[in-house]
Amino acid sequence: MNPGLALPAWQLGLPSFPSLNAPETGALGIAALISTFIFILVFIAISFQLLHETAAAMLGAAAMLLLTYIGGTGNADLAIITFDEAMAAVDWNVIFLIMGMMSFMAILAETNVFRWLAIRLYQASRGNIWTLIISLLLLTGITSALLNDVTVILLLVPLSIQLALALGIHPYTLVIPEVLISNIGGAATLIGNPPSTIVGSHIGISFVEYLANMLPIVIACTLAVLVVVWFLYREELKQQANSGSTTLLEKLRLDSEIQNRETLLKAIAIGLLILIGFVLADQFSNMPPGVVAFSGAALLIALVRPDMSRMIREVDWTTLLFFIGLFIVVGGMETTGAIQWLATRIAVIAGQNADRAALLTTWVSAIASAIVANIPFTVAALPVADYLTQTISGASGSGIIYWGLVLGADLGGNATILGSAPNIVAIGLLAQAGYRLSFKRFARDGIIVTLITLALASIWLLVRY
Amino acid sequence: MILCATRGGEESTTTQNVATQLAKERGETLALLYVADSSFLDKSASVLLVDVEKELSKMGEFLMTMAAEKAERAGVKTKTVVRCGVLRELLPQIAHELGATTIVLGKPAGDRSRFNQHEMDHFVEQISSATGAEVILAG
Numbered sequence: 001m002n003p004g005l006a007l008p009a010w011q012l013g014l015p016s017f018p019s020l021n022a023p024e025t026g027a028l029g030i031a032a033l034i035s036t037f038i039f040i041l042v043f044i045a046i047s048f049q050l051l052h053e054t055a056a057a058m059l060g061a062a063a064m065l066l067l068t069y070i071g072g073t074g075n076a077d078l079a080i081i082t083f084d085e086a087m088a089a090v091d092w093n094v095i096f097l098i099m100g101m102m103s104f105m106a107i108l109a110e111t112n113v114f115r116w117l118a119i120r121l122y123q124a125s126r127g128n129i130w131t132l133i134i135s136l137l138l139l140t141g142i143t144s145a146l147l148n149d150v151t152v153i154l155l156l157v158p159l160s161i162q163l164a165l166a167l168g169i170h171p172y173t174l175v176i177p178e179v180l181i182s183n184i185g186g187a188a189t190l191i192g193n194p195p196s197t198i199v200g201s202h203i204g205i206s207f208v209e210y211l212a213n214m215l216p217i218v219i220a221c222t223l224a225v226l227v228v229v230w231f232l233y234r235e236e237l238k239q240q241a242n243s244g245s246t247t248l249l250e251k252l253r254l255d256s257e258i259q260n261r262e263t264l265l266k267a268i269a270i271g272l273l274i275l276i277g278f279v280l281a282d283q284f285s286n287m288p289p290g291v292v293a294f295s296g297a298a299l300l301i302a303l304v305r306p307d308m309s310r311m312i313r314e315v316d317w318t319t320l321l322f323f324i325g326l327f328i329v330v331g332g333m334e335t336t337g338a339i340q341w342l343a344t345r346i347a348v349i350a351g352q353n354a355d356r357a358a359l360l361t362t363w364v365s366a367i368a369s370a371i372v373a374n375i376p377f378t379v380a381a382l383p384v385a386d387y388l389t390q391t392i393s394g395a396s397g398s399g400i401i402y403w404g405l406v407l408g409a410d411l412g413g414n415a416t417i418l419g420s421a422p423n424i425v426a427i428g429l430l431a432q433a434g435y436r437l438s439f440k441r442f443a444r445d446g447i448i449v450t451l452i453t454l455a456l457a458s459i460w461l462l463v464r465y
Numbered sequence: 466m467i468l469c470a471t472r473g474g475e476e477s478t479t480t481q482n483v484a485t486q487l488a489k490e491r492g493e494t495l496a497l498l499y500v501a502d503s504s505f506l507d508k509s510a511s512v513l514l515v516d517v518e519k520e521l522s523k524m525g526e527f528l529m530t531m532a533a534e535k536a537e538r539a540g541v542k543t544k545t546v547v548r549c550g551v552l553r554e555l556l557p558q559i560a561h562e563l564g565a566t567t568i569v570l571g572k573p574a575g576d577r578s579r580f581n582q583h584e585m586d587h588f589v590e591q592i593s594s595a596t597g598a599e600v601i602l603a604g
Contacts, residue, residue, distance in 0.1 A: 158523065162523075162527045245531075432505070434471070
């Protein structure tokens with residue numbers, strides 16, 4: 001079946017569980033136990049950075065495949081996932097979407113447009129620090145919704161640190177709210193951050209449908225963060241009386257010129273085409289977003305004609321291998337029935353109540369995402385969300401459990417430093433400027449914002465669905 | 466030449482002040498060194514499309530300009546150096562290049578530091594023997 005032409009499984013009410021080796025209830029088989037053990041090892045290695053994320057996911061996938069072919073030859077009970085099943089477990093739409101957007105972003109980032117935009121916002125604020133903060137936060141939120149959030153943080157945070165220092169304010173005042181807004185903004189679209197992409201692609205929803213479901217709550221959460229930021233930083237910013245160092249601000253202005261106008265114009269034109277493509281994709285046999293992003297990137301490469309060997313180096317293949325490895329590891333848990341076993345137990349707790357199941361999914365996802373890496377969690381939680389959606393009456397029509405998963409994984413990432421990749425990257429950037437942001441200091445803002453936004457998300461889920 | 470390896474920011478204030486004071490007393494030029502180290506991203510599979518070292522270098526230039534402004538206000542002649550890599554590998558080479566007679570480094574800041582005291586002592590010994598310069602730990 002052509003997945004691009006298929007309706008989402010949750011809309012059709014189709015079973016999506018292979019459930020090959022294990023019964024729905026009762027004891028887990030040996031393959032299910034081993035696959036769960038491998039997944040937990042991968043999960044710990046990723047969450048606590050014991051190993052490079054890509055290496056951990058690849059090792060996990062390799063272990064499951066080798067065990068299937070070598071161990072499974074003598075003992076069929078050890079077969080976890082075959083090569084064909086592994087390939088089927090990979091969501092290639094996600095891989096193509098990330099690859100396409102990465103190529104686009106790699107070209108766009110070289111034009112210095114983010115720095116240019118941020119400095120223009122500073123100039124437009126005419127020295128009003130609150131106007132500057134709000135406009136920078138909105139810039140972060142909007143760009144995180146449309147482009148990769150880690151890249152946005154890598155480009156905006158160093159500049160924000162410099163801007164804060166030039167204006168005589170503490171860098172945390174700009175950087176922490178930027179990270180919080182970036183995680184929230186990423187939930188607005190299918191391409192904003194990995195949990196959104198993974199869930200959106202899995203349920204086969206269009207860009208516009210996804211936006212219609214998420215944009216209102218993302219706007220509400222953004223407004224809530226602006227209020228929280230005002231409340232937390234108002235006294236600190238009152239003390240910022242100087243208008244900033246003119247020498248330093250001039251240095252920032254000089255560093256903020258657009259590097260290659262022609263490339264920028266081409267990138268903007270293609271970016272708009274990609275957006276239009278996302279919007280119109282469901283008019284063309286439900287064209288997957290991965291096809292739109294990949295085609296846009298191919299067109300941009302043809303127009304800009306970058307050094308291809310350099311371009312290949314700049315596309316971050318480790319990310320793609322990370323996702324492929326992770327999909328295979330979770331696929332192994334699915335084929336052995338380990339996830340189905342877990343899902344049936346969660347279904348018992350949720351009962352036959354879609355609202356309760358959605359809220360449970362949201363808050364459990366948020367707590368998990370605050371403690372461990374949200375990408376592997378989301379991939380592992382998807383089959384559970386499938387099961388709950390298919391078995392709980394009232395859940396399949398609205399997709400409420402999937403929305404709970406997206407909101408929980410994205411918003412929960414704000415609670416702690418470890419919650420999401422943008423947090424970790426921003427902490428590293430701050431440390432490079434001599435500001436070591438502690439776990440406790442980040443959590444002071446992060447937990448408040450997480451609780452408020454999750455409360456808003458819970459109300460949204462109950463009212464909207 | 467006095468060489469001060471610093472990141473800027475609140476943690477470096479004491480180190481920069483000590484180096485500035487020393488340069489003033491001795492009438493020497495103060496070289497402010499920032500090393501853009503992107504190794505904090507080494508274990509992440511996040512999409513890294515940006516030339517991180519370029520962005521960090523820009524930030525380093527800015528931070529060193531700030532530090533230089535402050536030292537010059539105290540009447541010290543300065544020079545800023547920004548490099549990409551790992552400080553412990555680059556420092557001896559840069560000290561040689563600049564002909565540094567004294568190197569000022571920040572003391573480890575407890576649990577939050579990248580070095581513990583033992584590692585720092587070892588590093589100081591290494592730098593001292595590799596460059597022949599006096600190494601001062603500030604803070």
